[in-house]
Amino acid sequence: MRIGELSRATGVSAKTIRYYEDVGLLIAPPRRDNNYRDYGDNDVATLKFIHRARNLGFAIKDVAQLVALWRDKDRASADVKAFATRHIAEVEVRIAELQSIRDTLATLAARCHGDDRPDCPILDDLQDPMAG
Amino acid sequence: MRIGELSRATGVSAKTIRYYEDVGLLIAPPRRDNNYRDYGDNDVATLKFIHRARNLGFAIKDVAQLVALWRDKDRASADVKAFATRHIAEVEVRIAELQSIRDTLATLAARCHGDDRPDCPILDDLQDPMAG
DNA sequence: CCTTGACCTTCCATCGGCTGGAAGTCCTAT
DNA sequence: ATAGGACTTCCAGCCGATGGAAGGTCAAGG
Numbered sequence: 001m002r003i004g005e006l007s008r009a010t011g012v013s014a015k016t017i018r019y020y021e022d023v024g025l026l027i028a029p030p031r032r033d034n035n036y037r038d039y040g041d042n043d044v045a046t047l048k049f050i051h052r053a054r055n056l057g058f059a060i061k062d063v064a065q066l067v068a069l070w071r072d073k074d075r076a077s078a079d080v081k082a083f084a085t086r087h088i089a090e091v092e093v094r095i096a097e098l099q100s101i102r103d104t105l106a107t108l109a110a111r112c113h114g115d116d117r118p119d120c121p122i123l124d125d126l127q128d129p130m131a132g
Numbered sequence: 133m134r135i136g137e138l139s140r141a142t143g144v145s146a147k148t149i150r151y152y153e154d155v156g157l158l159i160a161p162p163r164r165d166n167n168y169r170d171y172g173d174n175d176v177a178t179l180k181f182i183h184r185a186r187n188l189g190f191a192i193k194d195v196a197q198l199v200a201l202w203r204d205k206d207r208a209s210a211d212v213k214a215f216a217t218r219h220i221a222e223v224e225v226r227i228a229e230l231q232s233i234r235d236t237l238a239t240l241a242a243r244c245h246g247d248d249r250p251d252c253p254i255l256d257d258l259q260d261p262m263a264g
Numbered sequence: 265c266c267t268t269g270a271c272c273t274t275c276c277a278t279c280g281g282c283t284g285g286a287a288g289t290c291c292t293a294t
Numbered sequence: 295a296t297a298g299g300a301c302t303t304c305c306a307g308c309c310g311a312t313g314g315a316a317g318g319t320c321a322a323g324g
Binding site for chain 1: 208252
């Protein structure tokens with residue numbers, strides 16, 4: 001199949017498919033006489049795998065490793081689990097950061113009158129978090 | 133003061149200070165005879181404000197607006213509050229996305245034996261999330 | 265006087281992960 | 295013949311820095 005069909009089958013844009021090939025995440029497929037890329041059914045499965053891994057927040061480098069593990073029928077599940085566990089920890093750090101940001105902003109917004117007076121704890125705190 | 137001292141006083145690298153000037157977030161300071169940037173105490177306060185706003189996840193464009201509001205002694209606090217509230221909503225969306233990712237990964241990791249057998253629900257799910 | 269080293273200057277390149285657009289080719293339908 | 299769509303390549307840009315090259319400036323020490 002051509003790149004457009006692969007795109008429709010996976011939900012990944014043709015632009016992005018070419019990009020993935022460029023950065024070594026997808027193996028360059030054979031070309032037809034007209035130089036069009038020619039994909040097979042395997043490529044649909046691989047690209048769906050990649051797409052889902054990206055949606056789960058794995059970086060492209062990590063996805064490349066995951067694809068390698070996925071292709072290796074003899075890998076130990078422990079390797080994959082360790083990989084996922086590390087990533088979970090990273091995601092949790094990011095969540096905690098964002099929650100801290102949200103809590104700070106929510107506290108400030110709650111203390112802000114929100115009327116047409118100029119006094120504003122939000123800006124005051126941005127200026128000097130230790131005051132007030 | 134020179135850029136190095138401003139950097140030390142605010143925790144923002146000299147590189148980043150020049151970058152902020154470049155993108156219009158900081159006003160270009162006067163230069164000394166030797167062409168070195170010459171900052172004053174005001175700049176410490178402004179850059180600290182910017183630093184903190186960035187840490188709270190505001191984009192540079194938004195920080196520029198916040199600085200403008202901060203400088204405008206007559207602005208209505210409602211304007212700032214609306215600004216912050218919009219941003220809180222965005223942060224919460226991002227938190228929800230990450231939590232969904234974490235939950236999915238945690239579920240998969242829990243179902244994975246994590247031994248030296250090749251069977252691995254994590255990879256299976258990445259391949260076909262609807263199965264099993 | 266000269267060197268060392270810390271500091272400053274500019275400019276250009278790189279990261280991640282695409283996305284947009286230009287310019288050209290290929291194929292089908294009318 | 296021509297219009298359109300899908301494909302090709304390559305180059306530019308987004309955000310928010312960061313790294314490094316190549317050079318100017320200054321004070322202290324040998």
